[in-house]
Every structure is written in C-alpha cells, then in structure tokens.
Amino acid sequence: MLELANLDGFYGRSRALQSVSLSVDTGDFFSILGRNGVGKTTLLRTVLGLMSRTTGSVRLDGRELIGLPTHERACAGLGYVPQGRGILPAFTVRENLMVGTFAAQSAHGDIAEWVLELFPILKEFINRRGGNLSGGQQQQLAIARALLSQPKILLLDEPTEGIQPNIVEQIEQVLIDLNRDKGLTIVLVEQNLKFARRASNRFAILNRGSVAVDGKIAGLTDDLIHEHLVV
Template sequence: MLELSDVDGFYGRSRALQSVSLSVREGEFLTVLGRNGVGKTTLLRTILGLMSRCTGSIRLDGAEINSLPTHARARAGLGYVPQGRGILPNFTVRENLLLGTFAAEKPARTIPDHIFELFPILKEFLGRRGGNLSGGQQQQLAIARALLSEPKILLLDEPTEGIQPNIVEQIEDVLIDLNRKHGLAVILVEQNIKFARRASHRFAILNRGSVALSDDIGALSDDLIQSHLVV
C-alpha cells in the first residue's frame, strides 16, 4: 500500500533521512523504533511532505505522491496524529473534529456515531474547548480527528507519551481494533516496547536517519532492544 524507495529527507541543506526503503502492506501494523533523535518523526514528516525537500520515491497504492503537497497526500489517504497532538486549544471538541473531515474525499458536516463509539468521552465534551481537555482526552481527540479524514494509512507519532496509564490502554485497544477488525494500516512511532510487541505485525529500527533493521515483530528480541534502543 505504501512504499518508500531510497528516500532522503532534508531540513534545509541538512539531510536528516538517508536512503530509506520501507513498505507497509494493506492492513499491516508497522512500528518504527529507535532512540531519540534518530529520525523517527522525520520519517513521518517526509511521508507527509512536511520537509524542506525530499528525494527518492514514495508510492501510495502504486501512485507516486512525492511531488504532491501535504493536503493532496491527506486526500490520497494519509492520516496523521503528530507528537504533541496538534489540537487547536481555542476550538471546541466539535470544531476540532470537523476540521478532520475536510481532508476526506467527501467532507462531512456531521460527526459519525462510530467516532463516539471509539471515544465516548468526546461526545460528552463536544462543547468544551480543546485546550481544557486532559492530555489523554486531547490524544483521543487527535486520533478521532485523523480518522475523520477517512485514511487508508494512519501515522501516529508517540501517541502514548505523557498519557495516564488507563487512557494509554484505551488508546492501544482502539488502534489494535481499527487495524485487526477494520483493516486500517498503521505506522506507529513508539518507545513503548510492550505496546509495539502487542500491536505490530512488523517493526523497523532507525539509526542516524537510516533503517538499521526491519523484520517481523517476533524477531524483536531483548538483545535487539538492548543494542538499538536502550540508552
């Protein structure tokens, strides 16, 4: 479904992503791992067209998207939940959610019920400002907003970071359910190894902007974690 071939991503003249080749099949859950500063967020930003410059090939459903602007990539089927959530604090929950629909192929004026089945708290807080939600509630809002774009692939940047444990478990369950029952492909950047092992079909480890290793999740041994992830 998504294929990167020899992709470089640049911040100005600095090459932050180097010769990355990676693929995600339809309905697959891929977790991207690595120490801080190795290029995990840069990888997602490169896929989305948010870098200063990008070379190489990025194909979605067989179509080249590397020359497309970010909004066109969203329309093509890429949903994104950034690190820090990106909620508009002065917009209500309803307004934040409706923003997500504008990236859908057919923008909606209403919020479908299945969003509130996934995240019931959002229905209760529809009129509350996004900035008045807890961190966990904001993360649920950010994921719901991305889902309203009707993505083929959902990209998430450390969605469990700084979230209270009971909400982390809810978020994990929702993402696994979306992948297993609804076939939504997922690229997850995460430091939570337990979550990665539970949710993923495959993993990729980044180091210095390159893919150091990619394999089925069963191959993510404690020795690999010690070598590539432990600080």
C-alpha cells in the same frame, strides 16, 4: 499500501533522513522504533511532505506522492496524529473533529457516530474547547480527527507519550481493534516496546536517519533491543 524507496528528508541543507526504503502492506500494524533523535519523527514528516526538501519515492496505493503538497497527501489517504497532538485550542471538540472531515473522500462536515463511540468522552465534551481538555483527552481527539479523514493508512507519532495510564490502555486497545477488526493499516512511532510487540506484526528500527533492521515482529529479539534501543 505504502512504499518508500531511497527516501531522503532535509532540514535546510542538512540531510536528516538517508536512503530509507520500506514497504508497508495493507492491514499491517507497522512500528517504527529507535532511540531519541534517530529520525523517527523525521520519517513521518518526510512521508507527509513537511520537510524543507525530499528526494526519493513515496507511493501510496501505487500513486506517487513526492511533489504533492501536504493537504493533497492527506486527501490521498494519509491520516496523521502528530507528536504534541496538534489540537486547535480555541476550537471546540466538534470543530476540531470537523477539520478532519475536510480531507475525507465523502461526508465533509459529518462526524461519524462510530468514531465518537471509540472515545465516549469526546461526545460528552463535544462543545468544550480543545484547549480545556486534558492531555489524554486531547490525544483521543487527535486520533478521532484523523480517523474522520477516512485514511487508507494512519500514521501516529508516540500517541501514548505523557498520558495517564488508564487512557494509555484505552488508546492502545482502540488502535489494536482498528487494525484487527476494521483492517486499518497503521504506522506507529513508539517508545513503548511492550505495546509495539503486542500490537505490531512488523517493525523497523532506525539509527542515524537510516533503517538499521526491519522484519516481522517475532524478529524483534532482546539482542536487537539491547543493541539499538537500550539507552
């Protein structure tokens, strides 16, 4: 589904991502782990074409994405939920959701009912401005908006950070169900190891912009966690 080969990402002249090679298979729930500042968000931004400069290869379903602008990568099938959510505060919930449909291959402007059923509060607040939602509600909106782009793969950057526990549980279960019941391929940047272990089938740990270790989730041992993740 997604193949990264010798991928470098630059902020100006500074190389923040160094020769990353990873493969995400169709139907994977793939967690990207690591301490703060090791390059997890940078990896997603590089895949999406949001860096100053990128070298290497990003292939989605066999199609090379390097050189394409971000909006074309979205249309090719990359869905993205950024850290900080990226909600348009002056837009209503409905208008935020409609933005997501513009990258879809079909049904532009149509808000699929099944997406609203994932997060019923969005249907209740459909005409409320995005800026008037709580942090947890905004995160639900950001996920729903990304799903309406009909992605082949969904990239999420710490979707449970700073959210009240009851909504965290709901978001976690929705993501697990999307992967296991609908077969959606998910790449998750996450600090919550308990969630990553429960949801994922594969993982990678980053350190200083490079892949330190990757493999099946059963290989995420306590020793690895102590070595690479414990602060």
